[in-house]
Amino acid sequence: LYLFFATAGAPGIAVAESVRASLIPLSLFLLSLYGIHGAILTFVHKICRNCPAFAPHRLLVASSAAIGGPATAVALAQSQKWPSLEVPALLVGNIGYVIATFCG
Numbered sequence: 001l002y003l004f005f006a007t008a009g010a011p012g013i014a015v016a017e018s019v020r021a022s023l024i025p026l027s028l029f030l031l032s033l034y035g036i037h038g039a040i041l042t043f044v045h046k047i048c049r050n051c052p053a054f055a056p057h058r059l060l061v062a063s064s065a066a067i068g069g070p071a072t073a074v075a076l077a078q079s080q081k082w083p084s085l086e087v088p089a090l091l092v093g094n095i096g097y098v099i100a101t102f103c104g
Helices: 002-007 017-047 056-068 070-079 083-103
Strands: none
Touching: 017 056, 056 070, 056 083, 070 083
8 A cells, every 4th residue: 555655646657756765665664564464463373273263264354454444354355255254344444543543
């Protein structure tokens, strides 16, 4: 998403100098964001392997809600035909927005 927003205003193929200057820091930020997030999810899945609350499909939808918000989480649940996770995806994503907005 950050890469999309950074390049959305670039006219055609020509990329603005500010986008070129921020490409490496932005890439490092995204790499660390998704890397740490993926490592935490993998750790939680390995620790709680027998707990049905931490099933892989639930972790994937929660991860999508945390990173992309409620819209991407619901889209993931619908595309994978997990209708029981659509409402929790909306709730988790929106509650995340509320908490992050308050903290911000």
